[in-house]
Amino acid sequence: MAVTDYLRRRFMPHIWCPGCGHGIVLNSLLRAIEKLELEKNDIVMISGIGCSARIQGYVDFHTMHTLHGRALAFATGIKMAWPLLKVIVPMGDGDALAIGGNHFIHAARRNIDVTAIIMNNSIYGMTGGQHSPLTPCGDQATTAPYGTVDSPFDVVRLASAAGASFIARTTTYHAREMTRLLAAAIEHRGFSVVEVLSQCPTYYGRKNDAGDAVAMMEGFRDGTVRIDRKTAETSDGDPGRLDGEAAGTPIGLFRREERPEYCEAYRRRVVEPAMAAGRGESETP
Amino acid sequence: MERRIEVNRNWCKGCRICVAFCPKNVLELDRKGTVVAARPGDCIWCGDCEIRCPDLAITIVREAAS
Numbered sequence: 001m002a003v004t005d006y007l008r009r010r011f012m013p014h015i016w017c018p019g020c021g022h023g024i025v026l027n028s029l030l031r032a033i034e035k036l037e038l039e040k041n042d043i044v045m046i047s048g049i050g051c052s053a054r055i056q057g058y059v060d061f062h063t064m065h066t067l068h069g070r071a072l073a074f075a076t077g078i079k080m081a082w083p084l085l086k087v088i089v090p091m092g093d094g095d096a097l098a099i100g101g102n103h104f105i106h107a108a109r110r111n112i113d114v115t116a117i118i119m120n121n122s123i124y125g126m127t128g129g130q131h132s133p134l135t136p137c138g139d140q141a142t143t144a145p146y147g148t149v150d151s152p153f154d155v156v157r158l159a160s161a162a163g164a165s166f167i168a169r170t171t172t173y174h175a176r177e178m179t180r181l182l183a184a185a186i187e188h189r190g191f192s193v194v195e196v197l198s199q200c201p202t203y204y205g206r207k208n209d210a211g212d213a214v215a216m217m218e219g220f221r222d223g224t225v226r227i228d229r230k231t232a233e234t235s236d237g238d239p240g241r242l243d244g245e246a247a248g249t250p251i252g253l254f255r256r257e258e259r260p261e262y263c264e265a266y267r268r269r270v271v272e273p274a275m276a277a278g279r280g281e282s283e284t285p
Numbered sequence: 286m287e288r289r290i291e292v293n294r295n296w297c298k299g300c301r302i303c304v305a306f307c308p309k310n311v312l313e314l315d316r317k318g319t320v321v322a323a324r325p326g327d328c329i330w331c332g333d334c335e336i337r338c339p340d341l342a343i344t345i346v347r348e349a350a351s
Contacts, residue, residue, distance in 0.1 A: 004341055012296055013340055019300035023339025031336065175336040213339075214305040 003030045006040065008060050015054060017125075019213025021172035021198030025090070025119050026055050028175050032182035043086045046075045048100060051126045051200075052092035052119040069099025072107045075114045083263040086186055087113070093120040093134035097153055101133070108162035111190045112262035116164075117182070118155055118193065121200035129203030140207040156254050159193040166192030167255040171220035172199060174251065181253060189261050197224075197249070227252040287348045288330055290322040296342040303334035303343055 007030070016022050033043065043061040047053035049068035056063040062085070066074045075089045096104050096118045107114060123141055124130040131141035131148045134155070138147040159167045166188040168181040178196060185192035199205060199216035210216050225248040290311070299318035309327045312320050312334060320343070322328070335343045 002344075004344070007341065013298065013342075016339065018298035018339075019302060020339055023341070024302075024337055027336060027338060027341055030341075172337070172339075179336070213300050213302055217302065217306075217337075 001034060003027070003034055006030045006033060006060055007058055011058055014058055016051060017200075017202045019199065019201045020051070020125075021121060021196070021200070021213070021217075022052055022055060022119055024172040024175055025052075025117065025178070025196050025198060026058060028178040029055075029088075029090075029117070029182055030059070031179045032186060035179065035183050036186060038086060038186075042084070043088060044075075044078055045088045045090065046071045046078065047090050048092075048095040049126075050092040050095045050124065051121075052090055052198075053095060055090045055119075069095050069101075070103060071095070072100060072103040072114065072116065076107060076110075076112055079112055079114055080263055080266070083113070086115070088115045088117065088186065090117045090119060092124070092132075093118060093122060094124045094130075094132035097133040097155070097158075105158070105162040108159055108164040108191050108193070110262040111163060111165050111259050113189050113191070115182075115185045115188075115192045115194070117185075118195045119198045120155065120195055121198045121204055122152075123200050123204040123207075125200045125203050129207060135204075139204075142203075142207070155193065155195040156250075160255060163191075163259075164193045165190035165255065165257050165259045168193070168253045169195040169197070169249070169251045171197040171217075171224060171251060173217040173220040174224075177251075184253070184256070188256065190259055197251075222248075224249045224251045226250075227254070287346075288328075289346050290325055290328060290334070291344045291346050292320055292322065293340075293342040293344075294319050296340045298340055298342075300339060302337050302339065306333050306337055308333065 040061050045056040045061050046064045047056040048071040071089045075087050079087045120134050122135045129142040131144045134152045135148050137151050170178045170181050185194045199213050201213045205216050227250045297319045304312045311324050311328045313323045315321045332345055335345050
């Protein structure tokens with residue numbers, strides 16, 4: 001199947017600004033799904049609110065546009081009810097980590113088999129360029145005319161501490177790698193997090209003199225350092241920090257480990273004993 | 286194998302990402318600001334334009350020669 005066959009072509013061209021990195025995430029995601037040869041009906045994409053959330057409107061899968069920050073809560077319910085579905089949750093940086101911060105850490109803790117894509121453009125684009133929990137300290141935003149005071153989260157470290165079993169970071173410049181990582185994340189059984197550094201030339205770029213989309217992607221190319229899994233966990237066990245601290249944001253696959261998946265664990269620990277008790281096979285559930 | 290660069294002119298927003306990252310300088314924007322394959326003979330079919338297009342407007346069509 002051609003990549004564009006996975007699109008709801010009648011809604012194209014999409015609403016994103018010229019050069020918006022979110023389109024590249026859509027492009028890479030469709031290529032990952034094509035590579036995995038998944039059926040449209042086997043996938044459900046659930047999003048919250050924001051520029052990033054619009055992505056589910058363009059894909060021809062089962063889709064749901066839900067509440068700001070709460071997409072993971074809806075995704076948890078859908079996955080529990082129908083564990084055979086591949087559940088993909090695209091989120092923006094604010095959607096995932098401000099409004100939905102609590103849902104994010106608890107989904108990671110449970111290790112439910114959901115693929116969370118954090119499309120990190122460092123700003124709230126749709127509402128006019130407010131700073132988000134991933135805006136780098138000191139950067140400009142509509143709500144930070146003197147530069148942000150708050151330090152940003154590090155998604156890799158946060159996901160790691162919260163217990164996600166698959167963690168990766170990539171950028172829109174590294175589109176081939178993004179396709180590979182998204183495919184691996186979708187295949188992974190457990191909570192997988194893929195952070196994609198994405199450009200918002202309209203708000204973040206303009207407010208921070210970052211140039212156009214091309215210049216911002218060159219920034220991703222030049223400002224990142226590739227890791228491999230051997231160096232991902234350093235001697236002090238801190239993923240996201242590189243031994244020898246090379247200059248630049250580390251990208252690549254930081255963690256892929258097997259842990260009991262939530263739907264499976266729930267079935268074994270709760271559903272099966274409860275059913276057995278109902279049949280009178282056991283005294284206590 | 287026949288190959289060609291196909292541009293969906295209704296979807297292209299002229300962001301210039303494909304033009305900038307083409308290793309062989311095959312693409313350029315026309316007067317309307319839409320991308321065209323100006324030098325298709327130089328194309329090495331790497332697909333860098335296709336995978337980085339935010340508007341899914343570029344397709345490298347690969348067809349077995351009949």
